[in-house]
Each structure stands twice: as C-alpha cells, then as structure tokens.
Amino acid sequence: MKLSISSATLLKGLLDVSKAIPSKTTLQILENFLVVLRGNTLEVTASDSELTLRTSIEADKVEEEGSIAIPARHIIDLLKELPDQPIQIKTISDSSFECSWASGNSVLPYFPADDYPDIKGCGEDAQVVEFPAASLVDGIAGTVYATADDEIRPAMNGIFFDIDVESTTLVASDSHKLICYTTTDVKAAEKASFILHKRPANVLRSIIGKDVETVKVAFDASNVVFSFGGTTMICRLIVGKYPKYRDVIPQNNSNVLKIDRTLLLNTVRRVAVCANKASNHIKFDLKAGQLEISAQDLGFALAAYEKVSCDYAGDDLTIGFKSTFLTEILSNMACNTLVMKFMDARRAALILPSEEEAASEKICGIIMPIMIS
Numbered sequence: 001m002k003l004s005i006s007s008a009t010l011l012k013g014l015l016d017v018s019k020a021i022p023s024k025t026t027l028q029i030l031e032n033f034l035v036v037l038r039g040n041t042l043e044v045t046a047s048d049s050e051l052t053l054r055t056s057i058e059a060d061k062v063e064e065e066g067s068i069a070i071p072a073r074h075i076i077d078l079l080k081e082l083p084d085q086p087i088q089i090k091t092i093s094d095s096s097f098e099c100s101w102a103s104g105n106s107v108l109p110y111f112p113a114d115d116y117p118d119i120k121g122c123g124e125d126a127q128v129v130e131f132p133a134a135s136l137v138d139g140i141a142g143t144v145y146a147t148a149d150d151e152i153r154p155a156m157n158g159i160f161f162d163i164d165v166e167s168t169t170l171v172a173s174d175s176h177k178l179i180c181y182t183t184t185d186v187k188a189a190e191k192a193s194f195i196l197h198k199r200p201a202n203v204l205r206s207i208i209g210k211d212v213e214t215v216k217v218a219f220d221a222s223n224v225v226f227s228f229g230g231t232t233m234i235c236r237l238i239v240g241k242y243p244k245y246r247d248v249i250p251q252n253n254s255n256v257l258k259i260d261r262t263l264l265l266n267t268v269r270r271v272a273v274c275a276n277k278a279s280n281h282i283k284f285d286l287k288a289g290q291l292e293i294s295a296q297d298l299g300f301a302l303a304a305y306e307k308v309s310c311d312y313a314g315d316d317l318t319i320g321f322k323s324t325f326l327t328e329i330l331s332n333m334a335c336n337t338l339v340m341k342f343m344d345a346r347r348a349a350l351i352l353p354s355e356e357e358a359a360s361e362k363i364c365g366i367i368m369p370i371m372i373s
Contacts, residue, residue, distance in 0.1 A: 001037050001066030001091050003059045007101065008084035010057060013044055014076055016231060017053035019203045020046040021072045027117070032069040034116045037062060045119065046072065051200050052119050053207070056230035060086065067113035068097065074108055075099070121225050121234050126218045127192050129163060132185045133212040133228065139170040139181040140205045142332055142363050147198045148174035155240035158197040163188045171245050177325050178245060179332075179365040194219050195238040204233055249366060250350045253341035255314025257286060258354055261338045265330040267306050271295045272323035274304035280324045283372050286317040286342075295323070319345045320372035329365045345369060 014033060022030055025048065034045040040062055045054045068091065078099065088100045091110065099106045140159065148156035160171040168186035172179050196204075204226055208215065216227040219237065226233040268282065275282055275295035285292040289312060294305035319342060330338075335353035342349050352364035 001035075001068060001089070001097070002062075002064040003037055003042065003090075004061040004086055004088045005042065005057070005059045006084060007079055007082045007087045010042075010087070011076070011079040013042075013055050013057040014072070014079065016055050016207055017044055017046040018072060018076060019207070020048055020051045020053040022048035029069060029111060029115045029117070031072060032111060032116070033072050033075070034067070034069050034113060036067040036113065037065045039065070045116075047117070047119060049117065050197075050236050051203065052232075052234040053203075054119075054232040054234070064090070066091065068110040069113055069116050070097065070110050071108060078106055078108075119234060120223065122218045122220045122223050126220045126225075127188070128216065128218045129168075129186055129188050129192075131168075131215045131217055132183075133208050133215050135183045135185050136215050137205050137208050138362075139183065140201050142181045143170050143172040143179045144198055144201050144205070145328055145332060146172040146174060146177050146179040146365070150174075153240075154238055155195055155242050158195040158238045159201050160242040160245070161194050161196060163192045165189070165191065171242070173243070173245065175368075176322065177329060177365060177367045178248065179329065179363065180245070180249070182362050182364075192219075193242070194224055195240065195242055196224060197235070197238050200233065200235040207231065207233070248348065249364075250341065250343060250348055253343045253347075253350055255286070255317055255342040256312070257291065257314075257340040257342070258311040258337065259291065259308070259340070261330055261333060261335055263308060264338070265327065267293055267308055268323055268326055268330070271304045271306055272327070274302040275323055279370075280322050281320055281370055281372065282323045282326075283318065283320050286312050286314070286319070288312060314342065317342055317345065318372070319349070320370045321349075321367060322370055325367055329367060333363050333365075345372075 030048055036043045040059050042057045042059050085101055091097045095109055096107050097110050143159055150156045162169040165187055167182055167184045170181040212228045218225045224237055271293045272282055272295055276297040282293055282295045291308045291310045292305055296303040329351055337354040339354050340349055340351050348366045348368050350366050
C-alpha cells in the first residue's frame with residue numbers, strides 16, 4: 001500500500017468512524033481500523049462486532065493498492081498533532097508502515113487485513129426505506145432519552161421504528177414515560193418495524209452532518225444498514241417484540257391544561273429544588289385559570305410552591321409527577337404552547353403541542369402519575 005492524502009482529510013474520516021472502536025475488547029484486532037485502498041478511494045472501517053462504521057475517503061495520489069489494519073489510537077493521536085499538510089502512507093515491511101510528512105515520519109505496526117472479522121450487513125430479503133436526514137435526527141433526539149435500561153426486557157432499551165404505508169413513528173418508553181415522534185415524510189409499501197438500540201441511535205444522530213439530505217435505511221430481522229454520503233453504519237437490531245404502545249396512549253382525557261411550555265418547564269425546575277432528592281415528587285393543583293405546583297422534603301424541612309396563570313378547563317384536580325421525568329419531556333419538546341390532558345390522579349397524562357402548533361410539531365408523550373399524600 002502506498003498513497004498520498006491530506007492529513008486533515010484523513011483525520012476527519014478516521015474520527016467519523018472511531019465511535020465504533022471499543023474501549024475494551026477481548027478481540028484485539030477490533031482496536032484497529034481496517035483500511036482498504038482501491039483506486040483512488042480509501043475505505044476505513046471500525047467495529048466493535050455489534051456496531052460497524054465505514055467511510056470512504058478520496059486519496060490525492062495512489063501508487064500501490066492494498067489493505068491493512070492499523071492501530072486506531074496511535075494513528076489518530078499522531079494526526080491530531082500534525083497541521084494540515086500532505087502526508088504519505090506506505091507499508092515498509094510485513095508488519096509495519098510509515099507515515100511521512102514534510103519534516104518527519106513515524107513508523108507504526110499494522111496487522112493483516114484478513115485478521116479483521118467479516119462484517120455482515122442485511123440479507124437479500126432486506127426492506128429499504130429512505131428517511132429525510134432532518135426527520136431521522138429529530139426523531140432520535142426527541143425519543144432516545146426515554147429509552148430504558150432494562151435487562152429483563154431488552155426491547156425497551158431501544159427506539160422502536162414503526163414504519164407504515166402513510167407515516168412512520170419512532171417510539172421510546174421506560175414504562176414511566178412514553179414518547180412518540182411521527183413523520184409523514186417516511187412511508188413504505190408495506191408495514192414493517194425494527195428496534196434500534198440506544199447506543200447506535202446516539203452514534204447515528206451524531207455523525208449525520210447538516211449537509212446530508214437523505215439516509216437510506218435497509219433492514220432485515222437481524223441487522224440494519226444506514227447509508228448516507230460516503231458513510232455506512234451497520235448494527236445489530238434488538239430482537240424482541242415491542243409493547244403495543246398505541247393501546248396505552250389516552251384518548252379521552254377530558255381535563256385540559258393549556259400553558260406556555262417554557263413557563264411550565266422553568267416553574268417545575270424551580271419548585272423541584274425543594275423536592276425530596278430520592279423521589280423528586282412534585283404536585284400539581286389544578287383549578288379554573290390557575291395551576292399551583294408544589295414540592296416538599298419533610299426530612300430537611302424544605303418546601304416550595306408557585307402559582308401560574310394558565311388556561312385550564314376541567315374538574316379541580318390534584319396529581320403528582322416525578323419532576324425529572326416531566327422536565328425531560330418538556331425540555332425535548334420544541335413547541336411554544338403545549339397541552340396536558342388528564343383523566344384523574346391515577347391515570348397517565350397526555351402531553352402534546354397545542355392545536356395551533358400540532359401541524360408542525362411531531363412529538364407527543366405520556367407520563368405516569370405518582371401517588372401523593
């Protein structure tokens with residue numbers, strides 16, 4: 001292998017895929033990048049066996065094609081210390097390669113490309129859909145925080161992609177809260193679904209650049225492949241059956257609160273300072289035109305309450321919530337005005353944008369109440 005390439009271009013490509021390099025692994029070859037040079041294209045792969053990232057980089061000059069596995073940490077640390085300049089990479093023996101720049105060089109070990117494990121993508125029966133990049137990023141960002149850490153029910157540890165002929169919904173839940181993001185920009189010829197673990201979901205969100213317009217998604221029963229620009233992400237899916245989330249979304253909550261989202265969020269944050277640190281419980285007292293939010297920690301003689309003017313139509317109601325869950329939901333919504341719909345103090349509350357903003361806002365959520373004394 002022998003090529004010339006910009007140090008900054010190579011570093012960017014390596015950093016793009018480095019998120020798949022495992023911090024600890026029993027398979028040491030996975031601590032390396034697999035680099036394959038064909039024509040003028042340098043293909044770089046990183047994997048932890050569950051998640052694989054691959055990108056293509058254009059070389060400035062190629063004198064000899066080849067493929068090797070190079071130490072990820074060493075090559076990145078070296079390139080970070082170099083100003084942007086042309087560098088030359090060439091193999092100089094059966095186990096080492098040289099990286100040369102204007103004023104010096106470095107010799108690093110490499111390993112045979114054949115030692116790198118085969119990366120399996122999707123089978124021939126894979127289904128394919130296309131996501132607008134902005135919808136995919138917004139959907140992941142708006143739901144991933146609601147996923148669980150559940151060893152007994154692994155399906156709850158990821159985002160459920162519910163793809164239908166008219167729309168697609170991304171769903172996440174930890175049993176205390178449930179968030180749905182629906183977009184009509186993604187449709188399929190037939191109904192399909194898969195569950196993407198939270199870790200690759202976060203990685204995917206972070207590597208989709210603002211210049212990316214469309215992401216191609218191919219998936220089968222075991223794997224999913226996301227392709228955009230010169231980058232490919234392959235990861236294993238969570239195998240399992242996701243709960244029937246639509247059955248738990250309230251349809252007839254008749255007590256309706258309409259309020260400025262930022263006002264409610266800031267009030268909850270202020271009052272929650274005095275909530276019990278173990279439970280984080282706060283209380284809503286709802287009356288016509290008024291919401292009072294309160295919290296107390298009897299062990300430390302702490303208490304706080306705040307009254308907020310609002311638009312409330314319904315029966316007088318006292319209901320409790322865990323402040324951290326409510327804050328997460330409010331923080332991850334983008335609307336100016338939201339609606340909370342209640343049935344009673346024991347059943348889930350529905351949170352969604354106000355009617356005026358519903359057309360542009362795609363997020364809705366439910367939060368389970370807590371018993372209060």
